[in-house]
Amino acid sequence: MTARTSRGKHRAARRPMIAAPSAAAGRRAAVVATAGGLLVSTIGGATAAQAAPVDADAAQKLSTVDLGALTDQAREALESAPVVTVAAKAELDVEKVTAKSIEKAGIKAAPEPEPVREVAPSRSAERTAVESTESTSTETSTTETTSTETTSVPASAVGSSVISVASRYVGVPYVSGGTSPSGFDCSGFTQYVYAQVGISLPRSSSDQRYSGTVISRADAQPGDLIWSPGHVAIYAGGNSQIDAPRPGKTIQFRSIWQSSPTFIRLG
Incomplete structure (x- = not known):
């Protein structure tokens, strides 16, 4: 083996490669930890990813993430979340609001507004005017007749x-x-x-x-x-x-x- 061939092999050993996921999986998962919780992202792919060169430092950091532990934590969070189920034949009972139910609940209903009524001419004023006219007429009549x-x-x-x-x-x-x-x-x-x-x-x-x-x-x-x-x-x-x-x-x-x-x- 020549010295040139040996140097080529040495460079290949120093450049790590990341293998593409298998076609059977059909997709790859990336898990990113954030300050407020966990963000699980699934990126589907119709075709297998192509291998690409990765920087040695980045590869070392990615290899330190415990994917199994993160997956277990996410599963536990989903399982412990409250689940509300409703029966298929469930009936909704709505109580009719009545004055009695409002009074029983201790709620005071607002008073109904009084209807606006047209102000009719004062009967007393009309009567006074008529009486005044009649009085004047009576006085004249009395004086003359x-x-x-x-x-x-x-x-x-x-x-x-x-x-x-x-x-x-x-x-x-x-x-x-x-x-x-x-x-x-x-x-x-x-x-x-x-x-x-x-x-x-x-x-x-x-x-x-x-x-x-x-x-x-x-x-x-x-x-x-x-x-x-x-x-x-x-x-x-x-x-x-x-x-x-x-x-x-x-x-x-x-x-x-x-x-x-x-x-x-x-x-």
Whole structure:
């Protein structure tokens, strides 16, 4: 053997080779230990692995791993892991949640929200408005209709020349600003009547208030004036008067409807 041949054999002895796994196994396993546990990895191969040169230091480290011990540890970990099994015919029983079961469990149910209701107009406000309208209407009606109207001269006024003249115009309509038998307002009527018995009166009711002497009601006689703010009439004795009250009305004998009127004697 020559020296060259001997050196070639020596190099071959120094370069270790890793044999490929057998084809019967069909795959090779690599186990890597990590700080948190074991990671077992199986790498399948359809064909046998080819031999490859491996560094001597790497081969020495790999040969120190106890593959059998690692496999036993992994098997024990899998066997000790809890396993849950369910029968094929197992039935699931779900308890219906009711108010009684919630109360029994000590759970307080949240209160149901109150339904939102539309705020209807206040009946009391409507009633107040109606009553106010009715009250106003009643007051006006009381003021105007509680006085008894008549076309005949009251017995207490028979013999009064002023009342005799005034009674001729019963039924004449009220006309604002009227001073004739075609239509009178309150002061136009009194001015017209008294002029026929020789007594001159101012045109307005406010001026007629100062045309005579104020007397008490007890001393009043038929033919005296009855004055109140904004209105004037002729006294007809008792609780009656003759006047032109307002638009829509006619001259009539009626009861005294003014509140606390002033009685005035003329002449």
